[in-house]
Amino acid sequence: MPEFHTPPIMPMAIRFDHEQLTLAPAGPTLTRRMSDLEGLFRDEAARAAAAAGENPVVYTVTSSPVPEANRELPQSITTIMPGTTSGEFWMTKGHQHPDHQGEIYLAITGRGGILMFDGEQTSWLEMLPGTIGYIPPGWAHRSVNTGTEPYAFLAVYPGGAGHDYDWVVEHGMGKRAFRGPDGSALLRPFAE
Amino acid sequence: MPEFHTPPIMPMAIRFDHEQLTLAPAGPTLTRRMSDLEGLFRDEAARAAAAAGENPVVYTVTSSPVPEANRELPQSITTIMPGTTSGEFWMTKGHQHPDHQGEIYLAITGRGGILMFDGEQTSWLEMLPGTIGYIPPGWAHRSVNTGTEPYAFLAVYPGGAGHDYDWVVEHGMGKRAFRGPDGSALLRPFAE
Numbered sequence: 106m107p108e109f110h111t112p113p114i115m116p117m118a119i120r121f122d123h124e125q126l127t128l129a130p131a132g133p134t135l136t137r138r139m140s141d142l143e144g145l146f147r148d149e150a151a152r153a154a155a156a157a158g159e160n161p162v163v164y165t166v167t168s169s170p171v172p173e174a175n176r177e178l179p180q181s182i183t184t185i186m187p188g189t190t191s192g193e194f195w196m197t198k199g200h201q202h203p204d205h206q207g208e209i210y211l212a213i214t215g216r217g218g219i220l221m222f223d224g225e226q227t228s229w230l231e232m233l234p235g236t237i238g239y240i241p242p243g244w245a246h247r248s249v250n251t252g253t254e255p256y257a258f259l260a261v262y263p264g265g266a267g268h269d270y271d272w273v274v275e276h277g278m279g280k281r282a283f284r285g286p287d288g289s290a291l292l293r294p295f296a297e
Numbered sequence: 298m299p300e301f302h303t304p305p306i307m308p309m310a311i312r313f314d315h316e317q318l319t320l321a322p323a324g325p326t327l328t329r330r331m332s333d334l335e336g337l338f339r340d341e342a343a344r345a346a347a348a349a350g351e352n353p354v355v356y357t358v359t360s361s362p363v364p365e366a367n368r369e370l371p372q373s374i375t376t377i378m379p380g381t382t383s384g385e386f387w388m389t390k391g392h393q394h395p396d397h398q399g400e401i402y403l404a405i406t407g408r409g410g411i412l413m414f415d416g417e418q419t420s421w422l423e424m425l426p427g428t429i430g431y432i433p434p435g436w437a438h439r440s441v442n443t444g445t446e447p448y449a450f451l452a453v454y455p456g457g458a459g460h461d462y463d464w465v466v467e468h469g470m471g472k473r474a475f476r477g478p479d480g481s482a483l484l485r486p487f488a489e
Contacts, residue, residue, distance in 0.1 A: 114399070116413045116420035116436060119429040121403065128429070169429070171399070176434040178399035178455065207306070207363070207370035209453055211313065221308045228308035237311040237320070237361070242368040244308060261401055261453045263370065 107131040109172035109179075119169045119180070123213050126182050126257050132168035137198065139163055139190075144274060145198060147281055148191035155190065162186060163195050164248075175265035183210075184257040185217065185250040192283045194290065196220075199247030201272035208246070208262040210238040216252030218290055220278050221245065227279030229292055232258065245273055249282045251290045299323040301364035301371075311361045311372070315405050318374050318449050324360035329390065331355055331382075336466060337390060339473055340383035347382065354378060355387050356440075367457035375402075376449040377409065377442040384475045386482065388412075391439030391465040394458035400438070402430040403451040408444030410482055412470050413437065419471030421484055424450065437465055441474045443482045 109132050120129040140156035142163060143149070155161065164185040171179040188195040199220070202208070210219060212232040221228040221244040230238045232248075238258075240246045250256035277295040285291030301324050312321040332348040334355060335341070347353065356377040363371040380387040391412070394400070402411060404424040413420040413436040422430045424440075430450075432438045442448035469487040477483030 113435075114431070114433040116411070116422055116433060117431040118422045118424070119431060121427050121429050123427065169431075171431055176398050178401055178431075178453070180401060180429060206368045207456070209370055209372060219308070230308055230310045232310070235313050235315065237313050237372060239306070239309040239311060239361070239363055239370075241306040241308060243305075261370070263455055264399070 106133055107170065108133060110170040112172065112174050112177065114171060114177060121259065126184055126213065128167060128169040128180065128182060130170050132170040134165055134167040136165050137163050142198065146190045146193050148193070151191045164197055173264045177264035178261060179264050181260050182257055183248060183260060184255050185248060186255055187250050187253050189284050194249045194251055194282045194284060196249040196282065197247050198270050199245060199273040199278055200268045200270050201245040202266035203269045204266050205242035206263040206266040207242050208240040208260060210240070210248070211259040212236045213257045213259060215250065215254045215256030217256035218249045218251050218282060220247045220249060220280060220282060222276070222279040224276055229280070245278060247273065247278055249290070251282065298325055299362065300325060302362040304364065304366050304369065306363060306369060313451065318376055318405065320359060320361040320372065320374060322362050324362040326357055326359040328357050329355050334390065338382045338385050340385070343383045356389055365456045369456035370453060371456050373452050374449055375440060375452060376447050377440060378447055379442050379445050381476050386441045386443055386474045386476060388441040388474065389439050390462050391437060391470055392460045392462050393437040393464035395461045396458050397434035398455040398458040399434050400432040400452060400454040402432070402440070404428045405449045405451060407442065407446045407448030409448035410441045410443050410474060412439045412441060412472060412474060414468070414471040416468055421472070437470060439465070439470055441482070443474065
C-alpha cells in the first residue's frame with residue numbers, strides 16, 4: 106500500500122480526480138467495515154448482525170502522501186456508501202481533534218451532512234457538491250451519507266491536529282441522523 | 298465590504314462556486330493593481346509605466362468569513378488576470394509564512410503555476426484544473442498565470458501562518474517565469 110511521505114516534504118502536484126475520487130500520487134487508504142463501527146449506531150444488535158453477515162464496507166478514506174505531521178496540511182477523500190442501520194444513516198466514526206484546529210470538507214458527489222458537537226451544542230450542515238463545510242476548532246465531527254448514491258468529500262486538515270475517536274464514544278455527538286419519512290435527514294437526540 | 302468573522306467561529310456551510318469564482322458567505326476581497334506590485338517584475342520601468350497608465354488589476358483574492366486567526370483554517374479564491382510585463386507572466390506578490398506551515402492550492406480554471414523557493418532551491422509546479430499544489434512548510438510561494446484566460450485557484454491555509462511579503466523582496470524567488478517562444482512558461486534566473 107502507498108505510504109505517507111516523511112518530512113521534510115517537497116513541493117508536490119497532486120492530481121485530484123473528482124470523478125474517480127482519487128488523489129495521485131496516493132498515500133494510504135483506510136477501509137472501515139461494519140465490524141469497525143462497534144457501539145456507534147443506536148441499534149448495536151443490528152450493526153453486530155450486519156458485521157457478522159456480509160460485513161459491508163461503510164466508508165473509505167484515501168489520502169495523498171502529505172503526512173499527518175505537525176505543520177503539514179494533509180488531504181484525503183472520504184467516500185461513504187449509501188445505507189441505513191435500523192433507519193440511522195451510514196456514517197463515519199467521528200472524531201475530535203486533540204489539538205483543537207479547524208478543518209474543511211469540500212463535498213464532491215452525492216448528498217450528505219456533517220454532524221458536529223462541541224460537548225454542549227450540536228450543529229448539522231447539509232452538504233451538496235460545491236459546499237465547503239467549516240469545522241471550527243473544538244467541534245467533534247462525523248460525516249453522514251443522507252442520499253442513495255455514494256457521498257464523497259475532500260478533507261483538508263492540519264497534520265498535527267490528531268484524531269480522538271474515543272471522545273465521541275465518551276461524549277456522543279448530541280444528535281443522530283435518521284432517514285425521515287420523506288427520505289431526508291431527521292435529527293434525533295443522541296440517546297433517545 | 299464583508300468582514301472576517303471574529304472567533305469563536307461557528308460551524309458554517311460555504312458555497313464554493315467554481316464558475317463564478319465566489320465563496321458565499323463572503324469575507325473581504327483584496328484587489329492588487331499594477332501600482333501595488335512595485336519592484337516585483339524584472340522590468341520595473343515597464344511596471345511603473347503600466348501603473349501610471351491604465352493601472353490594470355493583476356489579481357484579486359476573495360475570502361470566506363473564516364478569519365486569518367490561529368487554529369482556524371481559512372480559504373480564499375485567487376484570480377490572476379492573463380498578461381505579461383516585458384515578457385514576464387503576471388503573478389502574485391508571493392510570500393513566506395512567518396510561522397512555517399503547509400498550504401494547498403486547488404486549481405479551478407485556466408492555466409498557471411506555483412513558483413516556490415526555500416532560500417536555496419526553486420520549485421515550479423504546473424497547475425491545471427484539478428491539480429492540488431502542495432506548498433510545504435518553509436517554502437515561499439508565488440502564483441503565476443501562464444495562460445491566456447484568467448487563472449483561478451482555491452487556497453486553504455492555516456490561519457496563524459501569516460504573510461511575510463518582505464521575505465520575497467529580500468530573498469527573491471530563485472527564478473522568474475517568462476512566456477517562452479512556444480507560449481509556455483520559461484523559467485529564468487531571478488536576477489539575470
